[in-house]
Amino acid sequence: xxxxxxxxxxxxxxxxxxxxxxxxxxxxxxxxxxxxxxxxxxxxxxxxxxxxxxxxxxxxxxxxxxxxxxxxxxxxxxxxxxxxxxxxxxxxxxxxxxxxxxxxxxxxxxxxxxxxxxxxxxxxxxxxxxxxxxxxxxxxxxxxxxxxxxxxxxxxxxxxxxxxxxxxxxxxxxxxxxxxxxxxxxxxxxxxxxxxxxxxxxxxxxxxxxxxxxxxxxxxxxxxx
Amino acid sequence: xxxxxxxxxxxxxxxxxxxxxxxxxxxxxxxxxxxxxxxxxxxxxxxxxxxxxxxxxxxxxxxxxxxxxxxxxxxxxxxxxxxxxxxxxxxxxxxxxxxxxxxxxxxxxxxxxxxxxxxxxxxxxxxxxxxxxxxxxxxxxxxxxxxxxxxxxxxxxxxxxxxxxxxxxxxxxxxxxxxxxxxxxxxxxxxxxxxxxxxxxxxxxxxxxxxxxxxxxxxxxxxxx
Numbered sequence: 001x002x003x004x005x006x007x008x009x010x011x012x013x014x015x016x017x018x019x020x021x022x023x024x025x026x027x028x029x030x031x032x033x034x035x036x037x038x039x040x041x042x043x044x045x046x047x048x049x050x051x052x053x054x055x056x057x058x059x060x061x062x063x064x065x066x067x068x069x070x071x072x073x074x075x076x077x078x079x080x081x082x083x084x085x086x087x088x089x090x091x092x093x094x095x096x097x098x099x100x101x102x103x104x105x106x107x108x109x110x111x112x113x114x115x116x117x118x119x120x121x122x123x124x125x126x127x128x129x130x131x132x133x134x135x136x137x138x139x140x141x142x143x144x145x146x147x148x149x150x151x152x153x154x155x156x157x158x159x160x161x162x163x164x165x166x167x168x169x170x171x172x173x174x175x176x177x178x179x180x181x182x183x184x185x186x187x188x189x190x191x192x193x194x195x196x197x198x199x200x201x202x203x204x205x206x207x208x209x210x211x212x213x214x215x216x217x218x219x220x221x222x223x224x225x
Numbered sequence: 226x227x228x229x230x231x232x233x234x235x236x237x238x239x240x241x242x243x244x245x246x247x248x249x250x251x252x253x254x255x256x257x258x259x260x261x262x263x264x265x266x267x268x269x270x271x272x273x274x275x276x277x278x279x280x281x282x283x284x285x286x287x288x289x290x291x292x293x294x295x296x297x298x299x300x301x302x303x304x305x306x307x308x309x310x311x312x313x314x315x316x317x318x319x320x321x322x323x324x325x326x327x328x329x330x331x332x333x334x335x336x337x338x339x340x341x342x343x344x345x346x347x348x349x350x351x352x353x354x355x356x357x358x359x360x361x362x363x364x365x366x367x368x369x370x371x372x373x374x375x376x377x378x379x380x381x382x383x384x385x386x387x388x389x390x391x392x393x394x395x396x397x398x399x400x401x402x403x404x405x406x407x408x409x410x411x412x413x414x415x416x417x418x419x420x421x422x423x424x425x426x427x428x429x430x431x432x433x434x435x436x437x438x439x440x441x442x443x444x445x446x447x448x449x450x
Contacts, residue, residue: 036348037344037347037348038344038345038348040265115401118408119262119263119404119405119407120263122262122407122408122411123261123262123263123407126407126410126411130407130410130411131411133407133408133411134408134411134412138408138411138412139412142412142413161429161433162425162429164409164413164415165402165425165426165429165430166429167412167413168398168401168402168405168408168426169398169401169402169429169430169433170398171401171405172397172398172399172400172401172402172405173393173394173395173397173398173401174397175397175401176340176393176394176396176397176398176400176401177390177393177394177397179344180344180393180396180397182344182347182348182351182355182358183343183347183358183359183363183393184389185351185355186347186351186355186356186358186359186363187359187363187364187367187392188367188389188392190389200387200390201390201393204386204387204390204391204394205390205394207437208386208394208433208434208437208438209433209437210437211436211437211438211439212432212433212434212435212436212437213433213436214436
């Protein structure tokens with residue numbers, strides 16, 4: 001466990017060995033998490049899957065937690081950029097909400113382990129990863145949602161909705177759908193989520209949520225409360 | 226690891242030693258899962274927490290998986306009974322939906338690990354636990370939801386909604402809220418979920434969902450699709 005990883009790396013003479021090797025390790029880790037259905041994979045499993053030495057993980061990422069954070073940054077980077085652009089776009093709030101829901105669903109569709117991976121890091125070491133995960137990944141999502149909800153309220157389209165409750169509602173629904181593949185199989189008899197089913201999930205969630213937070217719904221539903 | 230647990234048990238001469246000891250082990254396992262935020266706890270940790278010998282787990286439950294199934298049965302039993310009664314009750318579908326959402330939320334409020342525990346069992350051994358978990362815990366929930374949705378459609382109150390998408394939506398939202406305590410803390414600055422916050426989550430989820438699946442919403446929202 002105290003090998004000299006430097007020596008291992010120096011055997012590689014490709015033009016961009018570092019980035020290619022790091023990608024290879026991160027891809028192997030992500031694939032294992034999808035195959036196993038849990039985010040807790042060992043360094044030796046990642047090494048075996050990637051065909052590389054586990055000492056390379058220590059060389060590039062320090063330890064398994066370092067690799068997990070790097071994996072989150074890699075797979076969430078495009079979505080975080082999209083989220084920034086969305087906030088600045090001049091669009092009706094209901095359109096922003098649909099784009100946002102579609103964006104979250106697409107992340108979970110390709111990387112269904114991200115939520116559980118964050119949770120695993122937090123369970124392992126909340127003191128180290130609590131603010132990192134909150135600042136880099138969770139708060140930008142919560143802030144974007146809060147802004148969209150406020151824009152809808154200001155435009156007289158949405159009723160007031162607690163952004164905290166809204167955050168867990170949306171993230172939880174998406175996470176469960178894409179991570180719950182065993183339930184999908186054993187309860188509903190489906191082996192995987194197709195592009196069509198993914199699209200129908202976006203439509204379902206958007207339609208229920210937009211119907212449920214729009215002002216006209218609140219008035220219509222008043223008799224039931 | 227190959228101790229004779231019979232010998233250990235026979236030292237206990239209480240009137241109902243078996244049930245009390247089993248409860249003690251199950252309670253210890255559940256408390257550990259809440260403390261750690263992950264459902265993967267070891268037999269020795271459960272033994273230490275309960276003050277009992279880990280051989281007792283093998284004696285009563287066979288192995289850790291057996292204890293986990295017993296824990297699920299114990300904590301979900303009241304909710305499964307309530308679900309049966311709900312299906313038979315003569316109530317408007319929207320009232321049944323509110324009672325159902327409130328019932329799920331109350332389970333997660335007290336036992337926030339149940340969903341992840343099922344997932345852990347399925348990840349460990351889907352062949353053994355896939356149909357057990359589906360038949361005992363997941364399908365009754367999915368079936369009850371399907372029935373409530375159909376009653377609402379038949380009464381002309383709800384629009385058609387895919388029960389599969391609805392299942393993951395509701396279960397995921399509830400699971401995330403109660404299991405995401407690190408996100409609650411680091412993103413929103415809250416240490417725990419109070420009775421009041423729990424009640425507000427039920428209100429939020431019910432109000433959004435009932436607004437989003439009611440017929441009058443569909444007509445009102447048609448312009449956005």
